[in-house]
Amino acid sequence: MIDMQALEPHWIWLILAVIFGIGEIVLPGVFLLWIAIAAALTGGVTMMLGIGVPAQVILFAILCLVATYAGRRWYRNNPVESQDPLLNDRAARLIGETVTVVEAIRGGHGRVKVGDGVWSCRGADATEGSLVRVVGISGNDLLVEP
Secondary structure (H helix, E strand, O other): OOOOOOOOHHHHHHHHHHHHHHHHHHOOOOOHHHHHHHHHHHHHHHHHHOOOHHHHHHHHHHHHHHHHHHHHHHHHHOOOOOOOOOOOOHHHHOOOOEEEEEEEEEOOEEEEEEOOEEEEEEEOOEOOOOEEEEEEEEOOEEEEEO
């Protein structure tokens, strides 16, 4: 077992940086990365300047804020492209699909079967059992056309 009392403070900060880095890999969220960077920088500054513990904690807090701000700014300016941008937008994924009318569309309103569920829809009049294509979304209604 490692005697933490025998370790110099900069080693504790560097070990914390590694632990936060491993935490980022195990629990991805791209947040612990910035804390790990702040801990590593604190360890480096502590090694070079030999500052006391209160100053180390203050430096770590400041570096956490700066690193997190820099990370947020970088991700805002360099957004990560999703392989499936409609992953959490089920209605948008339905555009172009052919669905079956289960409650006749009269006066522009009806219901259609989508998979194992039924959705409200708006569109041209259609009889029960006819096929329509989803062309858009308006609120909670699918917009359909014959």
